Amino acid sequence: MARFPDPAAPAAPDTAAPPPPPAAGAARAGSLGRRMTVLVALSIAVGLLLLVIAQSRTAYRDMRALSEAGTLALTERLAEEVAPLVRWRKVPGIEAFLDRLAADPQLSVAAFAATDRQGRPLVRKTVPGRAAYDLDDAFNRAQGALVRGETVNVSTSRHFVVLMPLRFGRDQIVVGYLGIAWSLEAINRQLLTGILQQVGMSVAAAGLALVVLLTLLRRTVARPVDQMAAAMAALADGNLDVEVPKVGRDDEIGRMATALAVFKDNAVERHALTEAVRAQNIQLKVEKDNAVRLARQARTAAEDLRVAKERTERAMAELKAAQDHLVQSEKMAALGQLVAGIAHEINTPLGAVKSSIGSIGSNLRSLLALLPALLRDLTPAEEELFLALVAEGTRTDRRQVTAREQRQMRKALTTRLETAAVADPRTVADALVDMGLGETDVERFLPLLLGRNGRSALDAALRLAQMTQGTGTIASAADRAAKIVFALKTFSRFDPSAEMITASLRDGLDTVLTLYHNQIKHGVELVQDYQPVPPIPCRPDELNQVWTNLVHNALQAMDHKGRLTIRLFQADGRAVVSIADTGCGIPDDIRDRIFEPFFTTKRAGEGSGLGLDIVRKIVERHGGTIEVFSQPGHGTTFTVRLPLDQTSAAASTAAPAPSQDVPA
Amino acid sequence: MTTASTPVSAGSAASRLRPPVAHPECAILCVDDEKMILDALKVQISRALGDRYLYEFAENADEAMELIEDLHGDGVQVLVIVSDWLMPGQRGDEFLIAVHRRFPRIVKVLLTGQADAAAIERARTQGGLHRCLHKPWNEADLIDAIVSGLSDE
Numbered sequence: 001m002a003r004f005p006d007p008a009a010p011a012a013p014d015t016a017a018p019p020p021p022p023a024a025g026a027a028r029a030g031s032l033g034r035r036m037t038v039l040v041a042l043s044i045a046v047g048l049l050l051l052v053i054a055q056s057r058t059a060y061r062d063m064r065a066l067s068e069a070g071t072l073a074l075t076e077r078l079a080e081e082v083a084p085l086v087r088w089r090k091v092p093g094i095e096a097f098l099d100r101l102a103a104d105p106q107l108s109v110a111a112f113a114a115t116d117r118q119g120r121p122l123v124r125k126t127v128p129g130r131a132a133y134d135l136d137d138a139f140n141r142a143q144g145a146l147v148r149g150e151t152v153n154v155s156t157s158r159h160f161v162v163l164m165p166l167r168f169g170r171d172q173i174v175v176g177y178l179g180i181a182w183s184l185e186a187i188n189r190q191l192l193t194g195i196l197q198q199v200g201m202s203v204a205a206a207g208l209a210l211v212v213l214l215t216l217l218r219r220t221v222a223r224p225v226d227q228m229a230a231a232m233a234a235l236a237d238g239n240l241d242v243e244v245p246k247v248g249r250d251d252e253i254g255r256m257a258t259a260l261a262v263f264k265d266n267a268v269e270r271h272a273l274t275e276a277v278r279a280q281n282i283q284l285k286v287e288k289d290n291a292v293r294l295a296r297q298a299r300t301a302a303e304d305l306r307v308a309k310e311r312t313e314r315a316m317a318e319l320k321a322a323q324d325h326l327v328q329s330e331k332m333a334a335l336g337q338l339v340a341g342i343a344h345e346i347n348t349p350l351g352a353v354k355s356s357i358g359s360i361g362s363n364l365r366s367l368l369a370l371l372p373a374l375l376r377d378l379t380p381a382e383e384e385l386f387l388a389l390v391a392e393g394t395r396t397d398r399r400q401v402t403a404r405e406q407r408q409m410r411k412a413l414t415t416r417l418e419t420a421a422v423a424d425p426r427t428v429a430d431a432l433v434d435m436g437l438g439e440t441d442v443e444r445f446l447p448l449l450l451g452r453n454g455r456s457a458l459d460a461a462l463r464l465a466q467m468t469q470g471t472g473t474i475a476s477a478a479d480r481a482a483k484i485v486f487a488l489k490t491f492s493r494f495d496p497s498a499e500m501i502t503a504s505l506r507d508g509l510d511t512v513l514t515l516y517h518n519q520i521k522h523g524v525e526l527v528q529d530y531q532p533v534p535p536i537p538c539r540p541d542e543l544n545q546v547w548t549n550l551v552h553n554a555l556q557a558m559d560h561k562g563r564l565t566i567r568l569f570q571a572d573g574r575a576v577v578s579i580a581d582t583g584c585g586i587p588d589d590i591r592d593r594i595f596e597p598f599f600t601t602k603r604a605g606e607g608s609g610l611g612l613d614i615v616r617k618i619v620e621r622h623g624g625t626i627e628v629f630s631q632p633g634h635g636t637t638f639t640v641r642l643p644l645d646q647t648s649a650a651a652s653t654a655a656p657a658p659s660q661d662v663p664a
Numbered sequence: 665m666t667t668a669s670t671p672v673s674a675g676s677a678a679s680r681l682r683p684p685v686a687h688p689e690c691a692i693l694c695v696d697d698e699k700m701i702l703d704a705l706k707v708q709i710s711r712a713l714g715d716r717y718l719y720e721f722a723e724n725a726d727e728a729m730e731l732i733e734d735l736h737g738d739g740v741q742v743l744v745i746v747s748d749w750l751m752p753g754q755r756g757d758e759f760l761i762a763v764h765r766r767f768p769r770i771v772k773v774l775l776t777g778q779a780d781a782a783a784i785e786r787a788r789t790q791g792g793l794h795r796c797l798h799k800p801w802n803e804a805d806l807i808d809a810i811v812s813g814l815s816d817e
Binding site: 343354434 | 698703705706721751752799802
């Protein structure tokens with residue numbers, strides 16, 4: 001079970017394993033002390049005990065030996081004293097002697113017996129109050145030795161028995177035997193006292209030694225060990241703030257303390273490292289997750305890319321088809337802008353036709369009524385003048401006269417007629433001017449005018465003139481309308497796969513100018529400089545789109561005021577059309593961009609920005625080039641060059657590349 | 665027999681040679697940049713209204729304004745103006761509004777091939793427009809517009 005936090009695992013709160021209560025440490029140290037105490041006490045006790053036992057045994061043996069030796073010696077002296085008594089069989093003397101012996105408190109005789117030489121007891125006595133001993137039995141057993149003249153001593157736990165032959169005389173002849181059973185009670189008692197004293201002293205000494213030893217142990221070993229144990233336990237639990245006990249000694253405990261300090265530092269360092277590693281691991285894990293996610297995203301993106309590539313290829317094909325539709329839409333859009341002007345253009349001739357028809361009808365009716373009578377009334381001379389007047393008035397070759405010029409002519413004629421005394425000169429002058437006559441023409445008709453039928457003749461001639469004018473008006477109006485309709489039809493035709501046909505560029509330019517006539521005439525000076533150019537192979541509808549766009553842009557740039565110059569000529573084996581305006585020009589910074597699709601400087605809704613892009617594409621499809629030259633503030637010129645024949649430009653008429661940049 | 669003749673020059677100089685007349689002259693002015701239209705208008709209006717009025721014609725607004733001033737200077741009162749709308753220079757509605765400021769009594773008729781509703785509305789509110797006719801016009805409508813305008817006077 002790892003006590004230190006596992007770096008691989010997220011840090012869990014320290015409540016996972018509840019720390020042991022701090023008292024246990026002390027208790028353990030305490031139990032160590034106690035254990036030590038117990039052990040030491042036990043050891044000392046056991047040692048003491050053994051010592052005491054050994055000492056006691058030794059002491060006992062020594063004392064016993066000593067006492068036996070003494071007793072033996074004593075017994076020998078007593079034997080010497082008793083020997084004569086026994087020789088002469090002085091029994092009472094022996095008894096008294098032995099009694100004296102028994103009564104001596106210092107000597108503890110348990111029993112004595114004196115026998116003769118044959119072993120027949122002379123005196124036998126057991127001292128009361130002392131442990132009994134059966135001397136007879138002892139004599140019997142020791143008989144052999146005694147006979148031999150040996151002294152026999154028998155040691156038992158309570159008695160020391162001496163059996164000795166009594167020797168008398170110079171010859172030391174055995175006269176009898178003496179047996180004394182000395183009681184060991186006293187000795188034993190002394191011994192015991194001695195032992196107890198020794199034990200007591202030993203215990204005291206031991207106790208002292210124990211206390212001293214234990215105190216020493218506690219101070220030098222148990223306490224530092226206890227502290228270190230507590231510190232180590234705390235460290236083990238992850239509490240790195242513990243204070244390592246300072247043990248200044250150089251011995252094992254000191255080294256342990258030093259080592260513990262090192263351990264603690266290591267632990268702190270390791271903890272810090274562990275934390276850092278854990279943090280790094282977390283970060284790495286996050287980064288790994290990120291990487292995995294990114295890899296997944298990259299895979300998805302790669303897949304999307306592949307799908308997108310397929311879609312793009314499909315879209316390219318659709319785009320080509322859309323391009324063609326776009327050209328048509330542009331045309332329609334441009335057309336829409338023209339419609340208002342075109343409506344006016346058509347309504348104008350229609351209005352003229354209507355009024356002309358009305359006046360023709362009414363004049364016809366009037367003439368049918370007037371003419372017969374008039375012709376009847378006119379004199380031949382008047383009739384001649386009348387017919388001449390009619391001829392003059394119905395001429396179809398007169399140039400168009402402006403209202404201002406008519407006014408001036410009217411004034412001059414009025415004056416002339418007044419001078420000639422023609423009645424109602426202003427009305428007459430008005431009529432004559434309407435018939436196209438001027439001051440110089442009127443002279444020859446004065447006679448008719450001054451005549452009696454003058455007014456009615458004039459009236460009839462005027463009506464005829466008006467009818468003629470009317471038919472002329474109708475004819476030219478019809479022409480005008482037809483031109484416009486034709487231009488519209490031409491413009492709106494859509495045929496993307498049209499073959500090239502040989503067509504006149506001039507016709508195309510005229511068609512377009514017709515459509516824009518209404519816008520051009522209002523304040524725009526139109527200059528047409530057409531050199532002879534042979535018809536070229538082209539798609540006229542598409543080229544009309546080009547001219548329309550360029551003319552439209554030119555008019556807009558000039559705000560419908562200025563000069564529009566259209567040139568058509570040949571140069572370097574190519575047909576060249578240039579459309580120039582005196583408008584605001586194109587700034588340098590956008591000049592390179594004007595052919596870009598969707599590039600427009602107009603507000604949203606006013607222009608799609610596709611016009612010039614389509615123009616360029618159409619020109620390129622014809623194998624031609626388009627250039628722009630512009631001076632801001634002065635004007636712009638677009639120049640389109642087209643090949644005169646397609647053999648030299650065969651390659652360019654194939655399907656157009658999606659984007660080809662034309663040098664602007 | 666005649667008044668003294670002095671060299672004829674354009675515009676107002678020559679008009680001073682006109683003989684004095686007994687009654688004030690009235691004129692109807694038509695303005696259109698298409699000569700074709702002016703001719704047609706002249707035929708129709710002069711046919712309908714006859715010799716009572718002078719018929720004057722101008723091909724743009726500037727010319728018309730100049731003409732009105734000339735006539736006014738000559739004692740000729742312009743009673744009616746029939747004007748096109750789409751003309752070079754000043755458009756018809758602006759022209760009529762300018763005329764109205766100067767000569768509010770003149771009957772103004774707009775004759776237009778294009779219907780610019782905003783312009784027509786402006787001419788009505790600011791220019792006292794009497795009527796607006798569309799090309800191609802109906803002769804009866806045209807004459808009616810002029811006559812009704814004259815009788816409102």
